[in-house]
Amino acid sequence: MLQLITAMSELGAGTRGSSLGYAAIRGASFRVQPKFFRSLAPRKVQTNNALLYRHPESPYGKRIRGIVRMYRRISAVVAETLDDGQFPIVISGDHSNAGGTIAGIKQAYPVGRLGVVWIDAHADLHSPFTSPSGNMHGMPLATAIGEDNVDCKINDPSPITLEAWQKIKGHPQRVQPSDVAFIGLRSTESPEDHLISKHKMAVHKVEAVREKGIVHIVASVMKQLHQCDMVYVSFDVDCMDPSISEGTGTPVPGGFTQEEAKALLELFADHPKVMCMEFTEINPLLDKGGNAMGEVAFSLLQSTVFRLQERLGLRGSF
Numbered sequence: 001m002l003q004l005i006t007a008m009s010e011l012g013a014g015t016r017g018s019s020l021g022y023a024a025i026r027g028a029s030f031r032v033q034p035k036f037f038r039s040l041a042p043r044k045v046q047t048n049n050a051l052l053y054r055h056p057e058s059p060y061g062k063r064i065r066g067i068v069r070m071y072r073r074i075s076a077v078v079a080e081t082l083d084d085g086q087f088p089i090v091i092s093g094d095h096s097n098a099g100g101t102i103a104g105i106k107q108a109y110p111v112g113r114l115g116v117v118w119i120d121a122h123a124d125l126h127s128p129f130t131s132p133s134g135n136m137h138g139m140p141l142a143t144a145i146g147e148d149n150v151d152c153k154i155n156d157p158s159p160i161t162l163e164a165w166q167k168i169k170g171h172p173q174r175v176q177p178s179d180v181a182f183i184g185l186r187s188t189e190s191p192e193d194h195l196i197s198k199h200k201m202a203v204h205k206v207e208a209v210r211e212k213g214i215v216h217i218v219a220s221v222m223k224q225l226h227q228c229d230m231v232y233v234s235f236d237v238d239c240m241d242p243s244i245s246e247g248t249g250t251p252v253p254g255g256f257t258q259e260e261a262k263a264l265l266e267l268f269a270d271h272p273k274v275m276c277m278e279f280t281e282i283n284p285l286l287d288k289g290g291n292a293m294g295e296v297a298f299s300l301l302q303s304t305v306f307r308l309q310e311r312l313g314l315r316g317s318f
Helices: 018-032 049-053 064-083 097-108 140-145 159-169 190-199 206-212 214-224 258-270 292-312
Strands: 002-007 087-092 114-119 180-183 202-204 230-236 274-280
Touching: 002 064, 002 097, 002 292, 018 087, 018 274, 018 292, 064 087, 064 097, 064 159, 064 274, 087 097, 087 292, 097 114, 097 140, 097 230, 097 274, 114 140, 114 258, 140 159, 140 180, 180 214, 202 214, 206 214, 206 258, 214 258, 230 258, 258 274, 258 292, 274 292
Parallel strands: 002 087, 087 274, 114 180, 114 230, 180 202, 230 274
Antiparallel strands: none
16 A cells, blocks of 8 residues: 655755645646545645744754654654555655655664665765755765765864764664665765765766666666665656756756656656655745646656556556
8 A cells, every 4th residue: 555645844955945845746636636635645744844934053954953853753654654564655845854764764674774766966965064055955865874974074063963963864874875876966066976986876877867778777776776675766856857847946957857757766666676755855936937846746746656556456546
């Protein structure tokens, strides 16, 4: 059974509006498939977005104590969903929430080896020691692999920040760097490049995906992760080109088309080791008109759900 989870926190973003991502997707569904969310009713994770009205405590880990709470809340719901034998499909506000999803998977399967497919224009490998912005949506993958990256230190985080950072990193390491695959990566900073090189992390850029073909890339990623017991796929809509929509916090030119994104998601949904998928960073306030990103994201979610239903032997009800 599929379980939709919404975690609409935007504490980790530098721009406002990603907390409205699920509303944008749901609004788009009314024109296309109005019964979709009646059949796939979401389980909502409580947010702390009221903290956005307060001045951030630390410039190097903005609202990090609120994000500690979000990790705990998201991980509890994801773990419970998996314990119930359900497949979590997470729609989240900003990408910092993905760290909580990963923590939840490891809570449910503490001895299982987890692979991560990060379909994103960004690596999200910063820490409070290296982040030039302090925005936590640039750090979730660093929490998953347990990296401070002090070799590239540019900041001196406060004790409060470091205490919270240790809490969201968790112990032991949740994901081995060798079990991470980036797809669509095209906007990184030198501290992130250092970690990718240090750990020899797999990177499949847009050009390589087009040259080798999506089927080949997905097969290559799953071969890389063949020793993993389970795989989580995190899909940030900024992996797509801004010509599709600018309704995301950090758009980067040169991304995938909607059709390419659809093919990637469907092929991963088909694989039996994939046991959790997440859609994130949908920001309707940044669209130039209408609900373009909401419509694109709903189309991708719908096609992914259909493929998961087929794989899991569930009868379609939409």
